[in-house]
Each structure stands twice: as C-alpha cells, then as structure tokens.
Amino acid sequence: MKALQGVEGRVEWAQRPSPACDVGQIRIQVAAAGLNRADLLQRAGLYPPPPGASDILGLECSGVVSEVGAGSAWQVGDRVCALLAGGGMAEEVVVDARHALPVPEGLSLAEAAVLPEVYATAWLNLFQLAGLKPGEKVLLHAGASGVGSAAIQLCKAFGNPCWVSVGSVERLAYCEALGAQGGATRDENLENLCDYGPFDVILDPVGGNYAALNQELLARDGRWVLIGLMGGREAQLDLAVVLAKRLQLIGSTLRNRDDQFKADLLSDLSQHVWPLFAEGRLKPQLERSFPIKDVELAFAELASNKVAGKLALLIDESLL
Structure with a gap:
C-alpha cells in the first residue's frame, strides 16, 4: 500500500x-x-x-x-x-x-x-475530564480550530454558553455563527474576556503565555484543561489564586491513551454525540x-x- x-x-x-x-x-x-x-x-x-x-x-x-x-x-x-x-x-x-x-x-x-479526533477531544476534555454541567460557562481558546468548532457546537447542544478567543474578527464571526456567545481577538486586549466571565471551564491549546489570564478568568472551582502548548511550555502561576479559587489544572492528551480508554470514549460518543448529527444539531x-x-x-x-x-x-x- x-x-x-x-x-x-x-x-x-x-x-x-x-x-x-x-x-x-x-x-x-x-x-x-x-x-x-x-x-x-x-x-x-x-x-x-x-x-x-x-x-x-x-x-x-x-x-x-x-x-x-x-x-x-x-x-x-x-x-x-x-x-x-x-x-x-x-x-x-x-x-x-x-x-x-x-x-x-x-x-x-x-x-x-x-x-473523530476533534469530537473525541472536545467531549473528553469538556464533559468527561472537566465534568461540564448544563448552564456552566465555557471559554474556548483557538475557538475557530477544529477542536474549537466541535466544542462550540457541543456546548450549544448541551446547554453551555461559550465564548472564544480567536485570531481575527472573521474567525470570531465564524464562531458566533456556530453558536458562541462572543469573544475577543488576539490583536485586541484579551483582558476584555473578563467582561464575559468568570468561566467555569477553559479549554486551552495555548498554555504558556495564557496562564496568568486563565487564572484571572476562571470562577471559583473553575477547571482549566490544557490540551496544547502553542503559546509555550513555561508559565508563572500565582498559587495563592489557585488556592483561593480552588482551581483545577488538568493536563490532557488523547493519542497515547490505551485501547480500552479510547473504546470507552468512542462508546460514549456513539451514545451521546453521534445521534446529534442525524438530528442536524x-x-x-x-x-x-x-x-x-x-x-x-x-x-x-x-x-x-x-x-x-x-x-x-x-x-x-x-x-x-
């Protein structure tokens, strides 16, 4: 072959x-x-x-x-x-x-x-690892990406208002058309996201240079799920904020999970997510x-x- x-x-x-x-x-x-x-x-x-x-x-x-x-x-x-x-x-x-x-x-x-990759990633990190509950607010960094596009639609389908950070106003419009409530572009001050927070869950493929912002934006008992390092591997955290807000930082990868883990994840997708395609949601x-x-x-x-x-x-x- x-x-x-x-x-x-x-x-x-x-x-x-x-x-x-x-x-x-x-x-x-x-x-x-x-x-x-x-x-x-x-x-x-x-x-x-x-x-x-x-x-x-x-x-x-x-x-x-x-x-x-x-x-x-x-x-x-x-x-x-x-x-x-x-x-x-x-x-x-x-x-x-x-x-x-x-x-x-x-x-x-x-x-x-x-x-498969983007819906498995979005479902795993938002709904399984972060334990997202209906009504909780979500921030998706790189919201116009493949994972972001899937995550926006899942949030809409399961009753979670979400906002995004993106690279341009065109990509922000794209995210809003999918169901995002709004967001901010990287050429603006991302501190503007504070106007929409605090957020219960942040899905973050950036890491590094977004760490301090994520701490500021998270609500008490907030969950920060790190799935990539596009913004670098090193960050400075204020542990007093982590303690006071009872924050959870969850590192997550999918590719190196074992076969049974992936089988269980795909079974969950089959039950909860795949029917929504036939329904047009x-x-x-x-x-x-x-x-x-x-x-x-x-x-x-x-x-x-x-x-x-x-x-x-x-x-x-x-x-x-």
Whole structure:
C-alpha cells in the first residue's frame, strides 16, 4: 500500500507494507483523512507516535470496511470513520474495531473523516475530564480550530454558553455563527474576556503565555484543561489564586491513551454525540478538501493558522 510519511520536515507518499488484521480489528479502505496540528508536528519531527503505533501520519480517517477480524460486529462494506494513534493517511489502515464509528446519516466520507479526533477531544476534555454541567460557562481558546468548532457546537447542544478567543474578527464571526456567545481577538486586549466571565471551564491549546489570564478568568472551582502548548511550555502561576479559587489544572492528551480508554470514549460518543448529527444539531466544519497529490498544499494551508474548522486529504476519491 501507499502511505504518507513525515521525512525531515516534508511529506512523502511512499510504499509501505500492509498491516495484518488480527482478532478484534478491522481493515479500512481509506477514502479520506482529517488533518490535525499533530500531523504538522510529527512531520517536523517534534511529535513521535506512541510506542507501538504506526509512524504513518493521520489521527483520523473514513472509508469502507474491507476485512473484519474475529470478534467484531462490523461487516465488509460498512462505511465508517475511525480514531487512530497514527496510520490514517494511507490507502488502508487496520484499527481496533471499537475505535470506529458509523458515518453519520447524510454525511459524506470526506465530512466524516474530520469528525473523530476533534469530537473525541472536545467531549473528553469538556464533559468527561472537566465534568461540564448544563448552564456552566465555557471559554474556548483557538475557538475557530477544529477542536474549537466541535466544542462550540457541543456546548450549544448541551446547554453551555461559550465564548472564544480567536485570531481575527472573521474567525470570531465564524464562531458566533456556530453558536458562541462572543469573544475577543488576539490583536485586541484579551483582558476584555473578563467582561464575559468568570468561566467555569477553559479549554486551552495555548498554555504558556495564557496562564496568568486563565487564572484571572476562571470562577471559583473553575477547571482549566490544557490540551496544547502553542503559546509555550513555561508559565508563572500565582498559587495563592489557585488556592483561593480552588482551581483545577488538568493536563490532557488523547493519542497515547490505551485501547480500552479510547473504546470507552468512542462508546460514549456513539451514545451521546453521534445521534446529534442525524438530528442536524451538529455539523462537520470541513472548510476544504485536497487530493493526495496536493498534500504539501494542504499542510501549508493548515500551517497558515487561517483555517476555520477542518481540512481533509482525499486518499481514494472513487469511494467518495
């Protein structure tokens, strides 16, 4: 099979051995794969896959089941999307059958390819780890990102008013159209977010230079969920504020979680989130798709930080 590898800061579509399909696994003929910031980091050599995971790029994909290992209820021909620790940007991928979900009714395979990673991330961090309750207020940094786009829609669906920080007024308008109450842009004074707070939960892919602001913006018993370090890895915290407000700082990653954890998470998504796509309450925010021959253009677009929502790579357009 052919697959996409990160090689010294570039990507290469090259021949790789086809993986075996064992008990409890399925083989997917890949139609499309979602692009994520983790793919940029791995291409640059800054985010190696967890031990035992494929070094092929791609943390989510969609396609058609072509082989079923013993013990799985999937059938050959089923249209699925899957959460992966790696391997999605390839002609085929083998995955734990519990880490796949059906393509929601009415969605294309290209749209389904950009769902698993961002909805799993948003659901895990807001509703499972932070324990978000109806009516609690949320702040989403990088609100126009793929995870931010999913989180806004989930907050709206489950009764949580949310605000965002974003890079431009256009991206703020995009977030408000999805259901955000408002927010602030980075070229303004982000202290303006105080006008909307305090917030019960902050979902933060920035870290570093937002740490002091987050402490100020959080309500008593507030939860700050850190999922990235776009703003640096070092920060100065006022521990008196942490103590007085009874704040919780929760560090969270998904890629290196074990198979059972991910299976439980996907089961939760299947029960609570996936039905909302059929009801039209959630929508995939696929801004643009690129054929695999234009993969470098796709990575450049993602690196521009101007994408609102998600990008997809089309691996096998005959399946779409």
